[in-house]
Amino acid sequence: MAVGLKQPGKLLPVLGVRLSATHSGIKSNLDITDLVLVEISDSANLSATFTTNKFCAAPVTVAKEHLAKQTSIRYLLINSGNANAGTGEQGYVDAIACCQAVAERAPSLSVDKVLPFSTGVIAAKLPADQICKSIPRLFDSLDEDKWLEAAQGIMTTDTFPKAISEQVVVSGETVTITGITKGSGMIKPDMATMLAYVATDAKIEKSLLDALIKKAVACSFNSITVDGDTSTNDACILIATGQANVEINSESSHFIEALIRVFKYLAQSIIRDAEGATKFVEIEVKNALTIDDAKEVGYTVAHSPLVKTALFASDANWGRILAAVGRAKIEALDVSCVDLYLGGTCLVKKGIPDGEYREALGQLEMSKEEIKITVDLNQGQCNASIWTSDLSYDYVKINAEYRS
Amino acid sequence: MAVGLKQPGKLLPVLGVRLSATHSGIKSNLDITDLVLVEISDSANLSATFTTNKFCAAPVTVAKEHLAKQTSIRYLLINSGNANAGTGEQGYVDAIACCQAVAERAPSLSVDKVLPFSTGVIAAKLPADQICKSIPRLFDSLDEDKWLEAAQGIMTTDTFPKAISEQVVVSGETVTITGITKGSGMIKPDMATMLAYVATDAKIEKSLLDALIKKAVACSFNSITVDGDTSTNDACILIATGQANVEINSESSHFIEALIRVFKYLAQSIIRDAEGATKFVEIEVKNALTIDDAKEVGYTVAHSPLVKTALFASDANWGRILAAVGRAKIEALDVSCVDLYLGGTCLVKKGIPDGEYREALGQLEMSKEEIKITVDLNQGQCNASIWTSDLSYDYVKINAEYRS
Numbered sequence: 001m002a003v004g005l006k007q008p009g010k011l012l013p014v015l016g017v018r019l020s021a022t023h024s025g026i027k028s029n030l031d032i033t034d035l036v037l038v039e040i041s042d043s044a045n046l047s048a049t050f051t052t053n054k055f056c057a058a059p060v061t062v063a064k065e066h067l068a069k070q071t072s073i074r075y076l077l078i079n080s081g082n083a084n085a086g087t088g089e090q091g092y093v094d095a096i097a098c099c100q101a102v103a104e105r106a107p108s109l110s111v112d113k114v115l116p117f118s119t120g121v122i123a124a125k126l127p128a129d130q131i132c133k134s135i136p137r138l139f140d141s142l143d144e145d146k147w148l149e150a151a152q153g154i155m156t157t158d159t160f161p162k163a164i165s166e167q168v169v170v171s172g173e174t175v176t177i178t179g180i181t182k183g184s185g186m187i188k189p190d191m192a193t194m195l196a197y198v199a200t201d202a203k204i205e206k207s208l209l210d211a212l213i214k215k216a217v218a219c220s221f222n223s224i225t226v227d228g229d230t231s232t233n234d235a236c237i238l239i240a241t242g243q244a245n246v247e248i249n250s251e252s253s254h255f256i257e258a259l260i261r262v263f264k265y266l267a268q269s270i271i272r273d274a275e276g277a278t279k280f281v282e283i284e285v286k287n288a289l290t291i292d293d294a295k296e297v298g299y300t301v302a303h304s305p306l307v308k309t310a311l312f313a314s315d316a317n318w319g320r321i322l323a324a325v326g327r328a329k330i331e332a333l334d335v336s337c338v339d340l341y342l343g344g345t346c347l348v349k350k351g352i353p354d355g356e357y358r359e360a361l362g363q364l365e366m367s368k369e370e371i372k373i374t375v376d377l378n379q380g381q382c383n384a385s386i387w388t389s390d391l392s393y394d395y396v397k398i399n400a401e402y403r404s
Numbered sequence: 405m406a407v408g409l410k411q412p413g414k415l416l417p418v419l420g421v422r423l424s425a426t427h428s429g430i431k432s433n434l435d436i437t438d439l440v441l442v443e444i445s446d447s448a449n450l451s452a453t454f455t456t457n458k459f460c461a462a463p464v465t466v467a468k469e470h471l472a473k474q475t476s477i478r479y480l481l482i483n484s485g486n487a488n489a490g491t492g493e494q495g496y497v498d499a500i501a502c503c504q505a506v507a508e509r510a511p512s513l514s515v516d517k518v519l520p521f522s523t524g525v526i527a528a529k530l531p532a533d534q535i536c537k538s539i540p541r542l543f544d545s546l547d548e549d550k551w552l553e554a555a556q557g558i559m560t561t562d563t564f565p566k567a568i569s570e571q572v573v574v575s576g577e578t579v580t581i582t583g584i585t586k587g588s589g590m591i592k593p594d595m596a597t598m599l600a601y602v603a604t605d606a607k608i609e610k611s612l613l614d615a616l617i618k619k620a621v622a623c624s625f626n627s628i629t630v631d632g633d634t635s636t637n638d639a640c641i642l643i644a645t646g647q648a649n650v651e652i653n654s655e656s657s658h659f660i661e662a663l664i665r666v667f668k669y670l671a672q673s674i675i676r677d678a679e680g681a682t683k684f685v686e687i688e689v690k691n692a693l694t695i696d697d698a699k700e701v702g703y704t705v706a707h708s709p710l711v712k713t714a715l716f717a718s719d720a721n722w723g724r725i726l727a728a729v730g731r732a733k734i735e736a737l738d739v740s741c742v743d744l745y746l747g748g749t750c751l752v753k754k755g756i757p758d759g760e761y762r763e764a765l766g767q768l769e770m771s772k773e774e775i776k777i778t779v780d781l782n783q784g785q786c787n788a789s790i791w792t793s794d795l796s797y798d799y800v801k802i803n804a805e806y807r808s
Binding site: 052053054055056083085086087088089121122123185227228229230231232303304305306309310312313315317318319320322323324325326327333335348351352353391392393395396397399400401 | 458459460489490491525527631634636710713716724726727728729730757795799801804805
């Protein structure tokens with residue numbers, strides 16, 4: 001039931017990145033891949049953001065430890081079907097064991113140059129043995145043209161692989177950006193989303209790369225929500241291999257815009273494929289005093305089960321939107337300043353129903369598959385958009401039957 | 405689908421309070437009452453709490469204005485089926501008009517001695533004419549024995565009227581407490597719940613009454629949630645008529661305990677009758693640093709759609725509970741201290757899966773209709789309980805079809 005989401009178009013290789021995917025046996029269906037290896041060239045820089053959930057999964061702990069020791073990461077090992085979260089000391093040992101299995105196959109590679117990632121069921125033991133046995137197969141099939149296979153291998157409840165490529169010309173040279181992501185439930189990233197990997201062949205200094213991932217994540221993965229549930233395993237990785245012989249600086253606006261486009265596309269893909277989604281909804285909050293205020297209002301509307309069920313029903317029950325705005329935890333909301341729009345239709349002007357509004361107009365907007373709600377606070381100059389999905393029978397079905 | 409909720413037992417009159425209910429025409433079904441009048445004796449004290457939603461409904465604005473002018477309130481006029489919220493200036497005028505119609509029927513009564521309350525659909529014009537025409541009928545049928553009729557008259561999506569009486573002996577005299585409430589969706593009161601009215605014939609000074617309503621609401625209506633959506637119309641009223649000739653003071657522990665029992669019973673009735681509920685769930689958070697921390701953790705678990713769908717499915721997917729605890733916005737959560745119980749079964753000890761735990765044990769607890777989740781933070785001395793419901797197909801159905 002993905003909303004406006006298609007199979008990815010052509011995915012362009014990124015010089016310095018090779019990938020492979022296999023079936024390791026975590027998932028029962030033999031036809032589905034569940035283990036992905038990403039090899040990164042020696043010269044690459046890498047920046048990462050992780051979940052802020054205090055119960056973070058073992059692989060997140062291990063990845064953070066490795067990044068603290070190493071600037072040069074050479075391999076990412078990603079499994080789907082098992083989150084290795086809530087697994088205690090055993091989970092930590094298992095994550096290390098998987099990294100070790102990768103390190104042993106590569107010439108003189110220390111274990112901390114490998115980052116582990118897991119996504120899937122929480123609180124089940126990771127089948128580390130099966131994963132380790134599959135590592136040789138992954139090395140044998142590494143290829144720079146396997147981004148789609150990688151995108152498929154990290155899927156869980158996703159119904160579509162999510163991936164995109166962009167090329168921009170910087171200083172006369174063509175630079176490629178390719179990214180993949182996964183996720184469709186337990187989505188309210190508070191740092192980065194479930195799993196996302198973006199690589200470019202541009203050369204980008206580590207400090208700038210860190211700044212770019214922060215900037216791009218803020219307006220993409222940190223601006224989406226399905227259910228308000230922040231995952232224990234969220235991770236987002238940005239890789240710059242530097243092999244395109246183009247150096248990016250903080251003034252490279254074409255490149256930075258393209259990078260943000262890729263991040264936004266990937267983040268929005270997650271919402272389009274949100275569990276049970278029948279609508280793709282943007283909540284734009286305008287003229288707030290601060291960005292945090294704008295995001296708080298946007299998220300409060302986006303998380304309201306009553307707004308989400310009205311969206312599912314295509315019911316222009318805008319009183320529920322107003323009620324959600326009214327309970328948002330911001331300091332100084334002046335209700336007599338608030339304007340509310342559904343698409344181009346004004347519902348509320350200065351806090352009271354707009355005289356021109358007719359139910360049929362709201363109904364017309366609500367019946368669309370892609371809906372834009374605009375809340376204008378008329379207080380300041382800060383804007384933010386949050387992307388979300390509706391709450392359908394299928395959301396309940398998918399999550400009630402997840403383990404059965 | 406109410407969980408463990410029955411028709412109210414015998415409701416005892418409270419000296420100094422008379423009630424009546426009628427069908428005024430707000431609801432289309434002629435057999436259903438939608439308008440209630442409560443008459444309070446001259447000598448009574450009354451305390452009130454209202455929604456903190458900044459888009460509060462017109463009747464809330466009017467009630468607050470009247471309370472600011474008056475200590476002696478004589479009538480409560482309550483309609484169901486229409487919230488008179490999001491109705492702008494017209495809504496305010498309509499609310500006043502209804503109060504005026506009551507004032508005109510009583511000998512030399514000023515309009516500000518009447519408090520209006522509305523509950524139902526947001527953003528529809530209140531049919532004030534129909535309400536005003538019904539006022540004489542309400543006066544003609546006032547009776548001290550009509551608490552059940554009043555409880556029925558304020559219902560919206562409720563499937564049961566919610567009411568209870570308690571008697572306690574104070575200084576050798578019998579004191580009666582009777583209360584009614586309504587609500588089953590848009591429930592996450594942030595001051596008081598949708599609508600609740602509790603009366604006692606005890607004599608209680610205004611300042612003590614204010615303190616008692618605050619204390620009782622904190623551990624009852626302000627500790628429940630269905631969907632996290634704070635209504636625009638929440639109001640809770642506590643009346644002490646003083647006609648039992650017993651004076652309550654801050655040491656009257658029997659009476660205060662009975663009062664809190666009434667508040668808790670009424671608040672929990674709302675959860676038992678929550679929209680689409682198949683489970684009644686208590687989330688007890690123990691040994692937090694502050695009460696606010698305990699409530700934040702409890703509400704984060706209670707609002708998690710993933711926890712709620714697992715509860716609906718009777719699936720002991722406790723990883724979702726842990727993930728919700730981990731994203732709660734409290735300063736200093738130490739995950740290595742957290743214990744988690746389902747009923748009497750320990751799932752997690754000091755942040756990691758308990759060695760004794762078996763899936764069958766968790767399953768046994770989850771299959772019950774009433775479920776208790778205990779989160780022990782082992783950090784401080786503060787405890788709080790939050791009561792909530794599960795997220796079922798019927799919740800989506802009820803809220804998707806609310807206006808159709």
